[in-house]
Amino acid sequence: MPNRAAATALVRVQGQLLWRTATYRAQHPQTAPALPSTDDRGLYWARISMALALRQWQPHFALGTTDRAELIRSFEYSSRGITSSRFSPGVRKILLTGFDPFTLDADIRIGNPSGANALTLDGQRWTVNGKTYEIQTVMLPVRYTDFDENMVENALAPHYRGGPQHADLVMTASQGRVGIFDLEAFNGRRRSVSSIGDNNNLWGGGTINAPVVSPSMPAGPEWITSSLPLARMSGATVPTQFRTRVNTSVLEIPAGETLPVRRPDGPTAGSIASEGTGGGYLSNEVAYRNTLQRDLLDPSMPAGHLHVPVLQFDLANKTAITDPTYETNRDQIVAGAHSVLRAALS
Numbered sequence: 001m002p003n004r005a006a007a008t009a010l011v012r013v014q015g016q017l018l019w020r021t022a023t024y025r026a027q028h029p030q031t032a033p034a035l036p037s038t039d040d041r042g043l044y045w046a047r048i049s050m051a052l053a054l055r056q057w058q059p060h061f062a063l064g065t066t067d068r069a070e071l072i073r074s075f076e077y078s079s080r081g082i083t084s085s086r087f088s089p090g091v092r093k094i095l096l097t098g099f100d101p102f103t104l105d106a107d108i109r110i111g112n113p114s115g116a117n118a119l120t121l122d123g124q125r126w127t128v129n130g131k132t133y134e135i136q137t138v139m140l141p142v143r144y145t146d147f148d149e150n151m152v153e154n155a156l157a158p159h160y161r162g163g164p165q166h167a168d169l170v171m172t173a174s175q176g177r178v179g180i181f182d183l184e185a186f187n188g189r190r191r192s193v194s195s196i197g198d199n200n201n202l203w204g205g206g207t208i209n210a211p212v213v214s215p216s217m218p219a220g221p222e223w224i225t226s227s228l229p230l231a232r233m234s235g236a237t238v239p240t241q242f243r244t245r246v247n248t249s250v251l252e253i254p255a256g257e258t259l260p261v262r263r264p265d266g267p268t269a270g271s272i273a274s275e276g277t278g279g280g281y282l283s284n285e286v287a288y289r290n291t292l293q294r295d296l297l298d299p300s301m302p303a304g305h306l307h308v309p310v311l312q313f314d315l316a317n318k319t320a321i322t323d324p325t326y327e328t329n330r331d332q333i334v335a336g337a338h339s340v341l342r343a344a345l346s
Contacts, residue, residue: 011071015078026119040115047079082155085136093167094135095159099174102142113311113333114173128345142199148216152289160297169302172290174283176307181244183230184305186266187288188273189222192280208260208274223267224291226304236343238336251275
């Protein structure tokens with residue numbers, strides 16, 4: 001590699017190639033693959049390995065700390081679909097996000113079906129009621145630092161602004177509860193999870209009694225409401241072991257009080273957000289950041305968050321990297337997520 005400019009170009013190209021390979025694989029079944037095509041974990045493992053090599057690389061030219069950080073940032077953005085989320089002209093436009101696997105310290109084998117769903121949809125075209133929709137997807141990290149550095153806004157804001165890349169619907173997605181597709185109605189401004197860290201083993205800094213706001217969060221209200229067609233989406237047909245629901249339950253610190261209270265029907269006036277309907281972790285935060293961009297840039301945009309069911313191994317499988325139960329479960333969650341999205345477009 002002769003110089004930093006060449007390194008920058010190569011890193012970007014290799015990141016985009018990794019993303020395209022993962023999305024192509026997810027949408028084109030392979031012959032006897034090591035893992036089934038829709039498995040999201042291969043992308044995560046490859047990115048981790050490539051990022052490690054980039055951090056350890058000692059080139060022949062000078063590469064300072066800031067320059068290396070920029071290379072890593074470029075690789076992260078390009079390998080997550082953020083730099084390739086441009087829509088084609090003449091179609092309606094859907095932007096969807098998923099997440100990396102997380103809680104890997106508990107089980108290194110874990111995948112994330114919201115990520116698998118994103119891989120299966122990137123670049124796809126659907127015709128619904130005679131209208132053609134193009135779907136572009138982005139994979140987000142389960143890391144507070146990236147959120148604090150405005151990765152969500154950098155990925156989503158271009159599709160809220162006017163112009164040829166303006167989307168018609170933006171939906172974030174993550175993994176939530178066992179057996180349920182949750183359509184999250186109310187997004188809270190603050191972080192409150194203190195039981196688990198992120199994928200860098202960093203904590204958000206808040207608790208349910210003292211939730212905190214990300215230092216990079218743009219100004220906004222304590223609570224923001226989804227503008228997706230939730231009632232229609234909750235009627236989507238999903239595999240029989242799952243159900244859908246519009247989730248309206250939040251944890252708030254009422255105005256003038258100090259302890260959190262569960263509100264099944266949403267927040268009350270003047271309260272502090274301890275947990276949105278999507279919790280107090282990065283799932284809730286991506287939902288809030290998404291709908292805040294909507295409010296700031298295009299209040300008429302349908303936007304909100306979907307929690308897909310938890311992906312599960314066969315109970316007897318304690319060590320194998322995959323099993324038939326796991327594969328079937330993931331494919332059925334993805335099928336259900338597709339159905340929920342189609343219901344939004346119908």
